[in-house]
Amino acid sequence: MVNCCGLITANKDPVPLKSIEVELEVRDHVATVVSTLNYENKEDKPLEAVFVFPLPGDAAVCHFSAQIGQTQIVAEVKEKQKAREEYDDALSSGQQAFLLEESEQSPDIFSLSVGSLPPGESASIRLDYVTELAVQADDGLRFCLPAVLNPRYQPLGSGGSGGVQVTSVPASLVPYSLSFSARVSSPRPISKVESSCSLDPLQYLNSEQTQATIKLAAGHKFDRDVELLIYYKDAHQPTAVVEAGQASAELGSLMGDPVVMVSLYPEFPQSVMSSVASCGEFVFLLDRSGSMDCPINNSKQQETRISSARDTLLLLLKSLPMGCYFNIYSFGSSYEHIFPKSVEYSQQTMEEALKKVGEMGANLGGTEILSPLQHIYSQSCIPSQPRQLFVFTDGEVGNTKQVLDLVKKNSGSHRCFSFGIGEGSSSALINGLAKEGGGHAQFITGTDRMQPKVMQSLRFALQPAVVDISVTWDLPKGVSVTVLSPPITALFQGQRSLIYAQLTGQSPKAAEGCVTVKYSLAGHPSQNQLRFSLKPAEDTGSTVHRLGARTLIRSLEMEERERRGQPDGGLKEKVVQLSVQSGVSSSFTAFIAVNKADGEAIQGPLVRRNIPIAWMGVPPMKGGRRSCVLDL
Known part of the structure; x- marks a missing residue:
């Protein structure tokens, strides 16, 4: 179980992370994010601070630098083991060093090690990434800056967490502040920008309303996700951007x-769309792990993730076409199913399923999603009833890449539609399930937009393949x-x-x-x-190149995992070469920055401090255990 007591120094001072500043630039449907983390060591000993944080699963980290006093150090991308060795060597020789690396288990988790920060010293660290913005059911583009970190469940027998241990604290006690501002530009007019957080009024920068700025209202506590929904006129126009x-x-x-x-x-063609299928085998997979008993978000409404997932599933069940087939699985440390195999959808089977779903609670322990998936894929498909898999989870798994590899392996027999339930659900898992399963992903963080999202996914599932x-x-x-x-x-x-x-x-x-x-x-x-x-378009920088490089890197990484144990044609070397060339992170590389100007070795032992992050409280698990790799 993760220790939920906040980390304090011997003098009961706050941890060294003091503030976070985030600047967002949105160009049409692509975002560039610049985050600045400000540290200060108030202890009387040199410090190593470790901060684990999430990014969107498809983000391309493309810049990492540190400012110590008047000295700025820009990090380089290097093969991961070489970067770790260089980091350790720097610390042992008394030099300041910074290491940023992607988790080996999930591409949306990064750990930042701030090494050898002397007493009284401050450091400002800048991290840049680019990402695509997902289209919502109401045509809004969604940007999410996660704030709530949820413990990742590591499956039993997997040989450890494979990540950095981090102490967590209640969201209300997070000792650092956030400032957030955004600039939006598009060839099309910006209709509006909405958020789950309080915003200052939208400020248009030109009469055509194609450029605007927005920022969080004063007093925001970084205790919940910052979600922006951006709406353009004529959002469905196809576009092409060429970058020099x-x-x-x-x-x-x-x-x-x-x-x-x-x-x-x-x-x-309308003639085809008018004959939308009324058949299919709909298999629903509901997460009932202990973490699903947590609040769906940090608002005053204490709706839980499991109740939101139940509501989402019940809405889908009531909307299925008569004559299709369906079954419902639920999982935690073990898994259960309502019917031994998929049954025909009728008034009787629907009512039986509705009753059983209404009784489901978050009482099945850990988040062992692989076993039920393997069982579902072992079941023979029903002729003329294309299989559609719907997954509802808060995404707190530590073996994301293994799960996605399994879904991709079976993508020829089904389509996968995923629902991330609650703030903090893993974007790498939720988006990855849909991408590898040829389906669509949705994020449910409240009740306001649940129905259109659910119905959009069902419409997609009913479309012919x-x-x-x-x-x-x-x-x-x-x-x-x-x-x-x-x-x-x-x-x-x-x-x-x-x-x-x-x-x-x-x-x-x-x-x-x-x-x-x-x-x-x-x-x-x-x-x-x-x-x-x-x-080529003007003023796009290298955003398109980096997103293209990230896309290719992800494909090569998955191919390397599929060929593990077999000759891979140098795939890992190709990833490292592409990552170094483009300056984009990968699972085989890391960003390393060393301040070599400091020639004098620091006296005394290096004290390790894990930076606490917001945590919404996860009840003790039954039949499972929690790792300490954390996500937002």
Whole structure:
């Protein structure tokens, strides 16, 4: 069980993290986030501070630097073991060092080690990342800055937590403050910006209302997620952004060539959409681990995650088409099912299921999600009833990559729709389940937007599966394309699909390119096409390149895991090379910064301090245990 007593120094002083400043820049549907963490060592001994924190699972960390007094150190990306050795060597020789690394278990958890901070010294650490913004059911783009860290459950027999131990405290006692501001720009007018937190009024920067700024109202306690919902007019227009390569990078390399990001919103023929399927096998998998008894968020309404998950599932059950098949599994340290195998949906079976779901509580122990998934995949599919898997969880698992690998392995037999329940649910797990399972992800953090999200996922599940998807490019002579994104495996009406591609060669001025997505839907061949200018956009920096690199890195990492124990063709080396070249984090690399200006060794032992983070209180587990790897 995680120790829920706050960490204090021997003198009962606050821990050394003093404040967090976050600046968000949103360009259309891509966000750049600059976070500054300010530390101060008030102890009389040199200090090593460790802070574990989450980022969006698909974020690309692309800058890490530290300011100590007048000295600034910019970190480099290096192979992870080399970075750790360099960090340890620096500390042993009395130098200040900073190490930022991704968890080996889940790509949305990072640990930051602030090493050898002398007594009375302050340090300011800057971390930049870029990420895509997910489209909500009401067409809003969602940005979330997580604040609530929930303990990750490590499955029994997995050989330890595989991460840094961190002490947690009640959210009300977090001793550091947050300032947050955002700038939004888009080719289309900005309709509004909403938040679960109090905001100052939206300030438009031009008459076209295509640029605006927003910030948190004064007095915000960083005790709950900061969620922004951004709405544009004509949000479903397909777009393409070409970003120029870096002048300092080698031509022909990923960072030296232009990269295009294509955003497609497929429009299906109305004749096909009018014949939406009323069949399918719907398998629901409900998390009943002890953590699901926690509040869904940190508001005064003490609704629990399990009650929200039950409400979401009950709404889905009442909305299924007659004649389909369904079953409901629930899991914790063990798993249960309502029916031995999927049954036909009727008034009688629905009422039986509704009654049993209404009685379900968060009383099954830990979060062992692999076993029920393996059992579900072992069941034979019902002919002419395509399987649709719906997963409801707060995402507190420590073996995220293992779970996603299993879902991808079985993606040919089903589609997976995931629901992250409550603030702090793992974006890497929830988004990854949907991505690898060809489905759609939703986050339920309150009751206000639950119904449209649930019904959107059900509409997607009832759409016929799109097959024979292909992407073709028509580019000027002398320009070739290398697609960085994995093949598209799922298309839904109104859901965005992003494609990143490297463009090699010289194109004439005013040249155009064209990308065409062809597919078959319910036996009807169809296509969507987008023409775009090859002229690079202005002022995009390297955002598109880094997101493209991150996409390719994730694909290579998964392929390396699939081939583990077999010749992998140097996949790990390719990931390390791409990570170092692009400056984007990976599971095989880390950011390392060493202040070599300090020549004098620090006297005395180095005291390790784990920085406490907000924790919403998890009841003791039955039949399981808790690790101390934490997430927001």
